[in-house]
Amino acid sequence: MSHLSLHHITKAWGEKTALDDISFDAAEGAFVALLGPSGCGKSTLLRTIAGLETADRGAIHFNHADITHLPPSLRKLSMVFQSYALFPHLNVRENLLFGLKARGEEKQSFAARLDNVSKLMELDKLLDRLPSQLSGGQQQRVALGRAVIANNTLCLMDEPLSNLDARLRQSMRREIRALQKKLGLTMLYVTHDQTEAMSMADSIILLNDGHIEQHGTPDDLYNNPASVFAAQFIGAPPMNILPLQRNGAHHYLLHLTAPVVEYRDAPLSLGLRAEDIQPIAAEQAALTARVISSEYMGADTLLVCLLAGISEPLTIKVPGMQRFTDGSEVGLQWSAARQYLFHRESGKRCAPAEQQMFASQKKYAV
Numbered sequence: 001m002s003h004l005s006l007h008h009i010t011k012a013w014g015e016k017t018a019l020d021d022i023s024f025d026a027a028e029g030a031f032v033a034l035l036g037p038s039g040c041g042k043s044t045l046l047r048t049i050a051g052l053e054t055a056d057r058g059a060i061h062f063n064h065a066d067i068t069h070l071p072p073s074l075r076k077l078s079m080v081f082q083s084y085a086l087f088p089h090l091n092v093r094e095n096l097l098f099g100l101k102a103r104g105e106e107k108q109s110f111a112a113r114l115d116n117v118s119k120l121m122e123l124d125k126l127l128d129r130l131p132s133q134l135s136g137g138q139q140q141r142v143a144l145g146r147a148v149i150a151n152n153t154l155c156l157m158d159e160p161l162s163n164l165d166a167r168l169r170q171s172m173r174r175e176i177r178a179l180q181k182k183l184g185l186t187m188l189y190v191t192h193d194q195t196e197a198m199s200m201a202d203s204i205i206l207l208n209d210g211h212i213e214q215h216g217t218p219d220d221l222y223n224n225p226a227s228v229f230a231a232q233f234i235g236a237p238p239m240n241i242l243p244l245q246r247n248g249a250h251h252y253l254l255h256l257t258a259p260v261v262e263y264r265d266a267p268l269s270l271g272l273r274a275e276d277i278q279p280i281a282a283e284q285a286a287l288t289a290r291v292i293s294s295e296y297m298g299a300d301t302l303l304v305c306l307l308a309g310i311s312e313p314l315t316i317k318v319p320g321m322q323r324f325t326d327g328s329e330v331g332l333q334w335s336a337a338r339q340y341l342f343h344r345e346s347g348k349r350c351a352p353a354e355q356q357m358f359a360s361q362k363k364y365a366v
């Protein structure tokens with residue numbers, strides 16, 4: 001049985017459905033990222049699991065027990081907020097011990113637990129300082145230490161790194177992941193940053209407007225996106241999405257690398273990741289595009305190109321040292337295995353069998 005299971009959790013704020021029939025399982029010791037754009041319901045979901053909000057419908061099971069109606073203090077979970085929520089007038093030691101005292105836990109255990117956690121979090125030399133005398137990263141460690149000292153096996157984190165600068169964020173990501181593994185914590189981690197989710201999590205729950213768009217491993221979300229939304233949310237730059245047309249001027253796109261065609265009643269879009277498109281010499285290419293801008297980023301350069309007759313620009317990722325002049329013509333190719341097909345109306349990915357069926361219809365091929 002899963003450590004944590006949500007069953008059909010639904011919650012509305014007035015007219016707005018913030019959580020729409022959310023169900024998932026998290027195994028013991030798993031790091032699960034809740035990812036999605038602003039307003040998709042990440043915080044509401046986390047707060048509902050913590051018991052700080054009440055679901056309108058559905059059930060939450062944790063450690064074989066139904067905790068749906070338990071108050072937060074009895075749920076045996078720790079929560080770390082974006083704001084750290086440290087008490088400004090209490091020093092690090094008092095902040096770390098506050099929860100234990102408030103819950104009336106065994107006093108004799110405090111010294112050993114404090115010693116253990118302050119060493120683990122490298123806070124042992126800072127115990128007498130107030131939060132205002134700590135750096136952002138140190139404050140974050142106190143907030144984490146408070147979660148760890150409670151000895152709870154489930155930890156909920158709501159954008160814990162968003163107040164830190166990019167470099168510190170990266171090292172804290174590694175620290176949190178290492179700590180979570182070492183202590184065997186089950187972690188639910190809210191973020192809107194796909195890189196954070198991809199680099200830290202065992203599995204990602206991608207939320208879109210209150211519902212689960214896709215739940216899978218980082219590899220699944222990147223290589224097998226279930227929809228245009230997932231394909232464009234995961235990966236940078238977002239996946240190129242080009243409309244396929246049966247008789248339009250774009251037709252040549254379709255039979256460049258494989259006889260992928262549009263099916264009678266199923267208008268499709270073609271998805272291509274920027275890194276899967278290779279520039280080649282224009283004179284050797286069946287398809288050419290005009291470079292409209294290039295963005296040098298060190299290791300890579302992003303080329304924004306326009307294909308004749310297609311208004312959507314196409315972004316291509318090339319090695320940083322490869323230079324193209326704006327306005328020049330470049331040939332393009334990609335592997336048929338790296339093409340994604342989506343239903344244009346629903347945005348959903350075509351099933352493999354469906355994609356095969358489209359591919360086998362050669363009537364549109366030149």
Ligand SMILES: Nc1ncnc2c1ncn2[C@@H]1O[C@H](COP(=O)(O)OP(=O)(O)OP(=O)(O)O)[C@@H](O)[C@H]1O
Pocket residue numbers: 013016018036037038039040041042043044045192
């Ligand atoms: N207390 C509240 N009262 C009314 N509406 C709310 C309340 N809290 C959240 N909402 C609404 O519910 C929806 C989901 O909000 P939520 O804060 O869960 O999203 P989020 O994904 O965490 O967003 P962000 O990344 O911006 O924090 C939004 O439309 C929001 O306006």
